[in-house]
Amino acid sequence: MQVIRQYIDNNKxxxxxxxFDLLRFPSVxxxxxxxxxxxxxxxxxxxxxxxxxxxxxxxxxxxxxPIVYGEKIIDSSKPTVLVYGHYDVQxxxxxxxxxxxxxxxxxxxxxxxxxxxxxxxxxxxxHVKAFELMMQTNTLPCNIKFMIEGEEEVGSNNLGIFVKENxxxxxxxxxxxxxxxxxxxxxxxxxxGLRGLSYxxxxxxxxxxxxxxxxxxxxxxxxxTILAKIIASLHDENNHITIPGFYDDVMELTDAEKxxxxxxxxxxEEYKKDLGIAEVWGEKGYSTFERTxxxxxxxxxxxxxxxxxxxxxxxxPSKANAKISMRLVPNQGSxxxxxxxxxxxxxxxxxxxKVKVTPxxxxxxxxxxxxxxxxxxxxxxxxxxxGIEPIPTRGGGSIPIVALFEAELxxxxxxxxxxxxxxxxxxxxxxxxxxxxxxxxxTIPLFYKHFAHLSE
Amino acid sequence: MQVIRQYIDNNKxxxxxxxFDLLRFPSVxxxxxxxxxxxxxxxxxxxxxxxxxxxxxxxxxxxxxPIVYGEKIIDSSKPTVLVYGHYDVQxxxxxxxxxxxxxxxxxxxxxxxxxxxxxxxxxxxxHVKAFELMMQTNTLPCNIKFMIEGEEEVGSNNLGIFVKENxxxxxxxxxxxxxxxxxxxxxxxxxxGLRGLSYxxxxxxxxxxxxxxxxxxxxxxxxxTILAKIIASLHDENNHITIPGFYDDVMELTDAEKxxxxxxxxxxEEYKKDLGIAEVWGEKGYSTFERTxxxxxxxxxxxxxxxxxxxxxxxxPSKANAKISMRLVPNQGSxxxxxxxxxxxxxxxxxxxKVKVTPxxxxxxxxxxxxxxxxxxxxxxxxxxxGIEPIPTRGGGSIPIVALFEAELxxxxxxxxxxxxxxxxxxxxxxxxxxxxxxxxxTIPLFYKHFAHLSE
Numbered sequence: 001m002q003v004i005r006q007y008i009d010n011n012k013x014x015x016x017x018x019x020f021d022l023l024r025f026p027s028v029x030x031x032x033x034x035x036x037x038x039x040x041x042x043x044x045x046x047x048x049x050x051x052x053x054x055x056x057x058x059x060x061x062x063x064x065x066p067i068v069y070g071e072k073i074i075d076s077s078k079p080t081v082l083v084y085g086h087y088d089v090q091x092x093x094x095x096x097x098x099x100x101x102x103x104x105x106x107x108x109x110x111x112x113x114x115x116x117x118x119x120x121x122x123x124x125x126x127h128v129k130a131f132e133l134m135m136q137t138n139t140l141p142c143n144i145k146f147m148i149e150g151e152e153e154v155g156s157n158n159l160g161i162f163v164k165e166n167x168x169x170x171x172x173x174x175x176x177x178x179x180x181x182x183x184x185x186x187x188x189x190x191x192x193g194l195r196g197l198s199y200x201x202x203x204x205x206x207x208x209x210x211x212x213x214x215x216x217x218x219x220x221x222x223x224x225t226i227l228a229k230i231i232a233s234l235h236d237e238n239n240h241i242t243i244p245g246f247y248d249d250v251m252e253l254t255d256a257e258k259x260x261x262x263x264x265x266x267x268x269e270e271y272k273k274d275l276g277i278a279e280v281w282g283e284k285g286y287s288t289f290e291r292t293x294x295x296x297x298x299x300x301x302x303x304x305x306x307x308x309x310x311x312x313x314x315x316x317p318s319k320a321n322a323k324i325s326m327r328l329v330p331n332q333g334s335x336x337x338x339x340x341x342x343x344x345x346x347x348x349x350x351x352x353x354k355v356k357v358t359p360x361x362x363x364x365x366x367x368x369x370x371x372x373x374x375x376x377x378x379x380x381x382x383x384x385x386x387g388i389e390p391i392p393t394r395g396g397g398s399i400p401i402v403a404l405f406e407a408e409l410x411x412x413x414x415x416x417x418x419x420x421x422x423x424x425x426x427x428x429x430x431x432x433x434x435x436x437x438x439x440x441x442x443t444i445p446l447f448y449k450h451f452a453h454l455s456e
Numbered sequence: 457m458q459v460i461r462q463y464i465d466n467n468k469x470x471x472x473x474x475x476f477d478l479l480r481f482p483s484v485x486x487x488x489x490x491x492x493x494x495x496x497x498x499x500x501x502x503x504x505x506x507x508x509x510x511x512x513x514x515x516x517x518x519x520x521x522p523i524v525y526g527e528k529i530i531d532s533s534k535p536t537v538l539v540y541g542h543y544d545v546q547x548x549x550x551x552x553x554x555x556x557x558x559x560x561x562x563x564x565x566x567x568x569x570x571x572x573x574x575x576x577x578x579x580x581x582x583h584v585k586a587f588e589l590m591m592q593t594n595t596l597p598c599n600i601k602f603m604i605e606g607e608e609e610v611g612s613n614n615l616g617i618f619v620k621e622n623x624x625x626x627x628x629x630x631x632x633x634x635x636x637x638x639x640x641x642x643x644x645x646x647x648x649g650l651r652g653l654s655y656x657x658x659x660x661x662x663x664x665x666x667x668x669x670x671x672x673x674x675x676x677x678x679x680x681t682i683l684a685k686i687i688a689s690l691h692d693e694n695n696h697i698t699i700p701g702f703y704d705d706v707m708e709l710t711d712a713e714k715x716x717x718x719x720x721x722x723x724x725e726e727y728k729k730d731l732g733i734a735e736v737w738g739e740k741g742y743s744t745f746e747r748t749x750x751x752x753x754x755x756x757x758x759x760x761x762x763x764x765x766x767x768x769x770x771x772x773p774s775k776a777n778a779k780i781s782m783r784l785v786p787n788q789g790s791x792x793x794x795x796x797x798x799x800x801x802x803x804x805x806x807x808x809x810k811v812k813v814t815p816x817x818x819x820x821x822x823x824x825x826x827x828x829x830x831x832x833x834x835x836x837x838x839x840x841x842x843g844i845e846p847i848p849t850r851g852g853g854s855i856p857i858v859a860l861f862e863a864e865l866x867x868x869x870x871x872x873x874x875x876x877x878x879x880x881x882x883x884x885x886x887x888x889x890x891x892x893x894x895x896x897x898x899t900i901p902l903f904y905k906h907f908a909h910l911s912e
Contacts, residue, residue: 217852277662
């Protein structure tokens, strides 16, 4: 480990500068106006892989944004680690809430503020630098393959096709991903599961045009009100989701699993204070960690109807729209849940309106067994780097392609992330702690060391 | 009437051209970026009044947009009619739904398409031209005063002050307003009442920032969902508003009034077909005309929260907002209803969120007695011009200052409008039929004739 720390110390500034360069690309995959920037980010990533020592680096074309591939095969008898990450980022808006520009990385209090600082550029770039470190110190004990895509934030639609068409090239023993968080740097943790995702847009149409709310108000159904009523009906008084069949496939945790999950430090007063809320909220009968890690949810991600500009406009709107997503847990299936939602929403909509439900990308929930070689290697690496064993946690977010990797490549994924819940992913003023960035670069080579040992 | 029709015929094109010039000004009072245009519209109106023959024409400054005044006093012993109108217009958006630009008046099928064509430029300008006609044909039998303001669409906040400060100048026997509609040109009608208005904005705040819906979804209340639940609760299963005390001051119609109201032609199939809806909607136990004319309502005019751009963003939003307005009937009071709403909304909001309620402009409901001299004069004028007696109707919309006129000047208002429900007020592709424009110019001088006679 001394060798590792020395290398990081000697290259501290450059490691940061290169990340800042990466962060400056506004690689927003959701918005077509950033297309050129997304493509430049792919090229930058490929260049950095080459400079780190990777072979066969390729910016692989897809029907959408390219996937950057690179590898180092040291010995075909050694285990192979497949590193996944994504170089695209969430949209930055609302812009006016950022203290400094989202694509001008700025350091405050030891934190890097930028869109993508944590999700996922800061995190995947640690792997590129850890690889460089192992190459430079001649300590790479495994084969390594990189697969860095550009569409994770919009559903990774072309990744599945790429994986299916490149099974030989991607052959590996484990997938390694840093796109999740730890409880804290004092209480490091390892993700043992991720929730799945079902995402839909709904449109409720009343009259065929916006109407004067005086002339027609009271005689014509208002789609905004109807949509509000439908949304309101989706949770009962125990905040349990009311879609028939929704919970059929949900697996309850064992008592041991619940105990391990709830053993993680949790200070509800600080949690509430950090978020500025008076009360937490959630499904009755479950703790906060259970609610975010082991229970499925339904959230309104966006809703809009009528006049939303400055001042008053007395309109009875023609349409009302919402973006709704559900987080899923094992063994719920994303397609099945999407179907259940669509049928339910369509059925309960009253005859005064027409509704349209459009599914977006989905993803399956996953669980990584804690007795696997890969998990053990990560556990040992973190214990060595942090001086304390990591707590097993269940993540609330989704990385839809983890289930895909298992299905197509037959391998498990280790989710060894170094982010923090305070990183404000998907929000304004996203950040990544500099300490965590270097800590990740330090820990990752230890994973390779232990993975190689345990695989012998 | 022959003299009237002759004059209109001889000046047909000019009457239309001048209105088109007026329509070209984008006098949008709700949006500050149109300020210069609004002021130019006031000047144009003043110029036209002068050209028509008015004396003491003045663009009167207020704390907001000016009020245009002009008068013709022929004989202090004659009755005086005070004509009210507004030269400001609704915002034109959504722009992409207009077939031709909103401020480039275009004729299709005998209709003038432009923002403000009916509400209110086409209608108030009929009065300016009717005045010119009476001056040119030497048939003006009453004194006439014009008061054309520029803030009706944003609440007429400075009109009350102007009226209070100019009681002498504005002394009159009746207020005459054309800002409402008739059932049709075949079944002319006269408005006997208008609904009042209470307009508010609500803001529901959950966490102090947008959150990642995976990390926090299920553990933190979503303000969009909470707002939906609150809105959903405002109407019960009979579409009756649930705010305590809301209906306390509502006056039911007499059987005779209901009969007169429901005698107006109503074809529900055509009504539904025109709006593209499968079913009408409304308070159980009331007909469509009763629902829009005699019953109070609550409408969501706008709602927005979270990510509403292109594509998917898995955010748990910090805030959710809505614009909500209520139409009121006699004898509900606007301030009282605003208070009841605010108290109720604040009280039923759960402790997971904070709510803020901000009132906008309001207005009182009004009724014009059908046995008054003014109403009789309008009735006779329409009967003469159309060859059929007008049906008395109750308007759904609000003109808040009508109650103000009664309170401050002690006089009633006659609502003699020539619009049609199909005019798409407040919507894209607002229009005014050319036939109605000329018909109004023809009918208005007859009002003056009968008003002068009946006042003797």
